[in-house]
Amino acid sequence: MSVPEQFKSSAAAIVGADNVLFGDDFPQPPTTSPRVRSLAGRVCPGSSSEVAAILKLATAEGVAVYPVSTGRNWGYGDAIPPRDGAILLDLGRMNRIRAVDEQLAYAVIEPGVTQGALYDHLRERGLKLWLDCTGAGPDGGIIGNVLERGFGHTPYGDRFLAVAGLEIALPTGEILKTGFGRYDNSTVTHLYPYGVGPVLDGLFSQSGMGVVTSLGLWLMPEPEYFCAAVVMVKDSAAIAPLIERLRPLRLDGTLKSIVHIGNDMRLIGGRQRYPYEALGGLTPLPEDVRADLRRQYGIAAWSLTAGFYGSRSQVKAGVKRLRQALQGLPAKVMVVDERLLALGRRASGMLPQAGMGERLRRMVGEGEEAIGLLRGKPTRHFLAGAYWRNRRASTGPSFGHDPAADGCGLLWLAPVIPMTGDHAARLVALAELILRDYGFECPLTFSMVTARALAAIMTICFDRDNEEEAAAAAACYEAATKAFIAAGYPPYRLASQFMSSAVQDPADPYWQTVSRLKAALDPAGILAPGRYQP
Numbered sequence: 108m109s110v111p112e113q114f115k116s117s118a119a120a121i122v123g124a125d126n127v128l129f130g131d132d133f134p135q136p137p138t139t140s141p142r143v144r145s146l147a148g149r150v151c152p153g154s155s156s157e158v159a160a161i162l163k164l165a166t167a168e169g170v171a172v173y174p175v176s177t178g179r180n181w182g183y184g185d186a187i188p189p190r191d192g193a194i195l196l197d198l199g200r201m202n203r204i205r206a207v208d209e210q211l212a213y214a215v216i217e218p219g220v221t222q223g224a225l226y227d228h229l230r231e232r233g234l235k236l237w238l239d240c241t242g243a244g245p246d247g248g249i250i251g252n253v254l255e256r257g258f259g260h261t262p263y264g265d266r267f268l269a270v271a272g273l274e275i276a277l278p279t280g281e282i283l284k285t286g287f288g289r290y291d292n293s294t295v296t297h298l299y300p301y302g303v304g305p306v307l308d309g310l311f312s313q314s315g316m317g318v319v320t321s322l323g324l325w326l327m328p329e330p331e332y333f334c335a336a337v338v339m340v341k342d343s344a345a346i347a348p349l350i351e352r353l354r355p356l357r358l359d360g361t362l363k364s365i366v367h368i369g370n371d372m373r374l375i376g377g378r379q380r381y382p383y384e385a386l387g388g389l390t391p392l393p394e395d396v397r398a399d400l401r402r403q404y405g406i407a408a409w410s411l412t413a414g415f416y417g418s419r420s421q422v423k424a425g426v427k428r429l430r431q432a433l434q435g436l437p438a439k440v441m442v443v444d445e446r447l448l449a450l451g452r453r454a455s456g457m458l459p460q461a462g463m464g465e466r467l468r469r470m471v472g473e474g475e476e477a478i479g480l481l482r483g484k485p486t487r488h489f490l491a492g493a494y495w496r497n498r499r500a501s502t503g504p505s506f507g508h509d510p511a512a513d514g515c516g517l518l519w520l521a522p523v524i525p526m527t528g529d530h531a532a533r534l535v536a537l538a539e540l541i542l543r544d545y546g547f548e549c550p551l552t553f554s555m556v557t558a559r560a561l562a563a564i565m566t567i568c569f570d571r572d573n574e575e576e577a578a579a580a581a582a583c584y585e586a587a588t589k590a591f592i593a594a595g596y597p598p599y600r601l602a603s604q605f606m607s608s609a610v611q612d613p614a615d616p617y618w619q620t621v622s623r624l625k626a627a628l629d630p631a632g633i634l635a636p637g638r639y640q641p
Contacts, residue, residue, distance in 0.1 A: 110147050110194065114168040118150050121160045126151040126200070136178060136195070138185045139493070139510050139517035141569065141577035142604035146173070146188070149195040155274060155282055155320040161196065162318065163280030166631045172196045173635050174318045176218035177248035181493065181510045182519040182566070183255065184603025189637030196318065205321060209234045212326045213297050215272075218250045218319065222485040225249065225324075235329035237483035239263040244487040246508065250319055254312050255600055258556045260480045261327055261414060264365035265556055269325040271300035273308055275317040278629040283307070283317065297323025313600070314621075315635030316628040327483065330416040334444040335478045336429055339407035341437040343370070346409055346535060347528030350553070350561070352432045353411075354526050357558045361428050364414035364481060365554055370535075371397065372550040374406045376495040376568065377488075383498065392548050405466075407439075414481035443474050492550060493517050495568040496576075516569035516577060518584045518605075522596035526561050534563050534596060541590055542567065545583035546576070562599055584608070606637055613641035 110129050119127045129148035136146070150172070152158045165172045171188075174196040178186030186195060202219030207228070214225060214236075222238070223245025229236050239259035241252055253266045263269045273285040286302035287293040300308065311317045340349055349368070356362045375397070386396065400406070413429070415422040430440050451471040476488040493510040506513055520538075524530045531553060542549040542565070550566045565587075569580040588598060588608040598609055610618065618641045625632070625640065 110170060111168050114164060114170050114194075115148075117164050117168075118161060121164065122150060122152050122157050126153070136186045137509075137511040137514075138187045139181050139515050139571070140184055140187060140602060140604050141516060141518070141571075141581040144187045144189070144604060145191045146195050147192055149197050151197045151200050153200040155201075155276055158196070158198070158201075158318050158320055159276040159280050159282050162276055162278045162634065165194070165633045166278050166280070166629075169631060169633065170194060171633050171636050173638075174198060174218075176251035177221060177246065179243055179247045179509070179511075180251060180255070180603070181243065181515075182517040182602070183600060185511045187603060188635065189603050189606050193636070198318070198320075201320065204228050207232070207234060207236070207326075208297075209236060211298060212236055212328050213271075214238075214324050214326060215297060215321060216249060216324055217321050218248065220249055221245060222247050222249060226483065226485055229326075236326040237261065237329055238324070238326055239266060239269065240480055240483055240485045242480065242486075242489035244490055244508070245485040247485070249324065250322060253322070253324070254319060256312055257600070258365055258554060258562065260365050260367065260412075261483060262363040262416065263325060263327050267312060270308075270322045271298060271325070272296035272323040273311060273319050274321040275311055275319050277317045278631065278634050282320075310624060310628075313639045314625070315638040315640070316625055318634070327416075330418075332419045332422050332444075333414065333416050333482055334422055334426070334442055335474075335481050336411075336413045336415065336426060337441045337443060337474070337477070338411035338413075338429075338433065339439045339441075340409040340411070341407055341439075343408035344532075345437055346553075347532040348436060349409065349411075349433075349438070349528070350526060350531045351528040352436065353555070354558075356428060356432055357526070357555050361425050362413055362555065363416060365556055366411060366413045367552050367554050368409055368411045369552040370550065371401050371406050371408055372548050373492065373552055373566075374410060375400050375404065376492040376548075376550050376566070378404050378406075378491075380494055380498075381496050381568075390546050391543055397548075412477050412481065443478055445478075448474055448478065492566065493568065495548075495550070495566075496570045498570055498572065514571050516567075516571035516580060518567040518569075518580055518602055519600075520563075520565040520567065520584065520587050520591070521598045521600045522563050522588075522591040523556075523599050524561050524563055524596045526555065526557075526559055530596075531561065531563075533594070534591075537590060537594060538563070538565055538587065541587045542583060545579050545586070547580070547583060556599075563596070581605075601639070603638065606639060607641070610641045 133148045171193040173188035173193040175186045198218035201217040205215040207214045239261045256267045272288045275283045288296045415425045455468040493515045554562045569576045
């Protein structure tokens with residue numbers, strides 16, 4: 108993977124010699140993927156103009172580049188491209204929060220801004236604004252997830268719908284501003300996303316047509332009152348009636364947050380690692396052991412979290428409607444707010460360390476993490492599930508913060524299904540069958556990203572140090588993706604090394620149109636080749 112000397116010297120001149128690494132000097136980034144790709148080096152620009160200059164240089168020299176914001180796209184390919192030989196375009200230096208407007212509730216951020224950095228910035232300035240967070244923790248980037256059309260937990264959880272005014276460096280070296288951003292004196296660039304004329308923003312989401320160097324992110328004004336509802340459903344077969352009861356509340360706006368409904372394996376994997384020793388290395392987890400762990404931890408077959416925001420009367424009315432909707436189901440509803448958590452903290456402090464005191468402290472801690480996400484506080488708590496099949500010993504206090512660096516094997520499956528009970532039950536049966544057939548458990552979460560569809564997020568956890576298990580994970584990912592598409596459940600997102608899994612026919616007018624747009628914006632094909640391309 109030789110890099111032209113002209114590219115090396117010119118790139119160093121653009122971004123500074125300290126911000127480039129090539130060849131043997133460049134350490135390959137770690138990955139959670141079973142498929143490893145090799146990079147030829149790294150370039151770290153510090154501004155939009157430097158990104159544009161690097162792209163123009165790459166076009167002239169025919170050098171492929173692969174942009175990442177923070178590289179923590181765990182389970183979807185991390186910082187690893189679809190193909191070998193690219194230069195990593197690391198945007199981590201571009202970590203400025205350019206502006207925050209409390210009155211109109213938005214921030215303008217660069218790609219290197221993390222969830223933790225923006226959260227801390229809002230708190231330090233005393234601003235009554237909440238951001239939407241994913242479970243990737245405080246070190247996860249915001250723009251990268253937005254452009255993958257990721258989702259979080261709050262009413263602003265469909266994150267791509269909560270942005271306006273993208274600034275994009277094109278492979279030609281030009282800088283494009285979408286919406287009203289092209290007007291020098293525009294006062295509404297980050298307030299109204301469409302502008303006048305064709306809407307271009309979507310071309311730069313899940314694509315390799317340009318590098319987004321900043322965008323306006325809408326924030327949520329702090330409500331008068333907030334609480335979370337936690338629902339525990341005992342019967343695994345109750346998922347169908349549960350969805351049927353919840354859908355009307357999502358459609359009419361009673362449920363405004365992105366409701367997440369996780370199965371027992373989602374929670375078990377967050378409590379412990381796989382019991383290899385107890386099972387003599389047997390995989391996947393036997394059903395009787397799964398049931399024992401469920402009882403041991405007091406975990407329900409399905410657990411649901413939802414946030415309620417507004418005045419006290421609005422929140423009270425919303426919770427009442429939820430309780431009414433779930434009557435007759437084997438479901439327990441708990442309402443958690445800051446007052447209840449404070450009471451729990453005080454009570455746990457008065458109890459012995461073991462027994463009831465330990466259980467109460469764990470419940471309070473988990474409640475704090477869950478309620479924190481629903482109010483925009485990033486946490487590493489939910490990264491624990493990525494370590495389910497990890498057999499490595501802890502290497503220190505930072506172990507558990509970075510699944511890729513810690514050797515976790517992780518792939519996310521992300522089909523989308525209609526929000527009906529029948530489809531949910533069908534998906535569960537199909538997913539459990541496929542994953543167990545390849546030797547894996549099926550941690551699964553249904554997320555109400557829209558009022559009409561569910562994203563069904565499943566985790567293939569595997570031992571990265573076991574070549575046979577890694578190969579099985581790759582085969583499982585491809586088989587499951589194809590089976591879900593055949594069932595009518597296409598993925599909303601793909602792992603970068605498995606982009607071809609969802610392409611049924613490269614000659615389809617959709618992919619032909621994508622190819623023509625790609626050729627127009629990136630004529631040399633240097634930007635993220637193979638990314639969301641047939």
